[in-house]
Amino acid sequence: MENLTFTIFGGTGDLTFRKLLPAFYNLQAQKKLADDFSIVIIGRRAYDHDSYCEEVKDWVKKFARLPYRIDEYERFSKRIHYVQMDFTDLNNYEMLDAFYKAHHLKNHIFYFAVAPRFFAVIAKGLEKVENACLGKVIIEKPFGEDLASAKALNKDLEAFFTKNHIFHIDHYLGKEMVRNMQAIRFMNPIFQDVWNAKYIEHVQISALETVGVENRGGYYDQSGALKDMVQNHLFQILSLVAMEQPSTFFGEDMHQKQLDVLHALRSVEKLDIHDSVVLGQYFHYQNENQVKDDSMTETYAALRLFVDNERWKDVPFYIRTGKKLNRREMEIVITFKRTNPDVDANVLLIRIQPTEGVYFQFNIKKPGDSDEIITTSMDFCQSCSDFNRINTPEAYERLLQAAVQQDTSWFSKWDQIEYSWSYVEQLKERMKQEQLPLFTYMADSDGPKEADELLMRHHHKWNSIS
Ligand code: BG6
Helix, strand or coil, X not given: CCCCEEEEECCCCHHHHHHHHHHHHHHHHCCCCXXXXXXXXXXXXXXXXXXXXXXXXXXXXXXXXCCCCHHHHHHHHHXXXXXXXXXCCHHHHHHHHHHHHHCCCCXXXXXXXXXXXXXXXXXXXXXXXXXXXXXXXXXXXCCCCCHHHHHHHHHHHHCXXXXXXXXXXXXXXHCHHHHXXXXXXXXXXXXXXXXXXXXXXXXXXXXXXXXXXXXXXXXXXXXXXXXXXXXXXXXXXXXXXXXXXXXXXXXXXXXXXXXXXXXXXXXXXXXXXXXXXXXXXXXXXXXXXXXXXXXXXXCEEEEEEEECCCCXXXXXXXXXXXXXXXXXXXXXXXEECCCCCCCCCCEEEEEEECCCEEEEEEEXXXXXXXXXXXXXXXXXXXXXXXXXXXXXXXXXXXXXHHHHCCCHHHCECHHHHHHHHHHHHHHHHHHHHCCCCEEXXXXXXXXXXXXXXXXXXXXXXXXXXX
């Protein structure tokens, strides 16, 4: 669309400085922004255009993927308008409308880079901006604190924006290897035809982090690993791994197939909860800033789930995530069934971060006279190859580009969010009823040993391929 205006509420926040504007700078440097594309920054702080762009310059230098160039940055800064405004005051929106009109800015995309409690007031204020309701809105997670608050937020947004103009960011959907899942699965008959319970023994999805809660103790202590990572990122990935082939890889077709997976998750009441969930908290978490002294919030969660449909009958999906672990690693591991109990299983490992690649473990005859069967592997490291020197775009860069191109397949949809909230809430409720323990684990460790035991009881093991 021509003459797009991208307005960021929360334009002086961390997200805007670290992610959004460096991502836009990258798009600019690759000539991916139309000449008439404008960025309007709404912030409370007393900047004018020049002082704001001066501040942004340092962030771009530090965080943009592509090198800072004076001439490029000058062109970039010409797109930026800074509007000093308190967006919680509804009286200010007439001024915003006048500003847009004075600069002939229309065709709106709004980015709410603010806490969810402000969504309603901004949507209300935008009623005073001509044609704002025809625009799109992009919102960040956390989308609510629970199902009820997520529903309330959705209602506020849908009262103003058209349903399919509301884009929910899940930055994991912008990660290169997450996007690659569909190609790996559906463009290779060697995997496509064996992607089912007949051949697959179990699936693992891990998102391990070395960082703790850093300066987000207040938010995290209310949230915990289940709400912070499982409800959104891990369920998105699980649904991409387990979905049926969509007729196209775009928009609604993808969403529907992903949603079908969520609906097929074994219901919480049917889970043997003590054999399905392990929660942990790292030592000294309670000393973190803004965390309660007696906090029982989990900083680690491991789950054993099932997708109860024909394709995945009785195949365990192990998912785990945790903070303050001994490595940063996000990966999907598909372990195939053995055809012979004496040889190792075939394993397909999709590395999402910090390296990106695909590893495949298979069996061969030992070279030479011996007939012994040994295990070997093929290891494609995408982030090591020249090919990647082009530099994989960061998740936000892709997502902003998708938003500008109005490609909804890069965003999560309300019905997915609603279903996963309800699932996680039921899990939490059941865990409370059954008084599930919270195990402690040392910082810089693998996490609670009980998570290893969960798999061992079923003769499985977390991926040990490094
Ligand atoms: C965020 C979570 O959504 O994802 C954080 O709120 C987490 O707690 C982060 O650290 C992880 O993202 P990434 O891209 O570093 O894996």
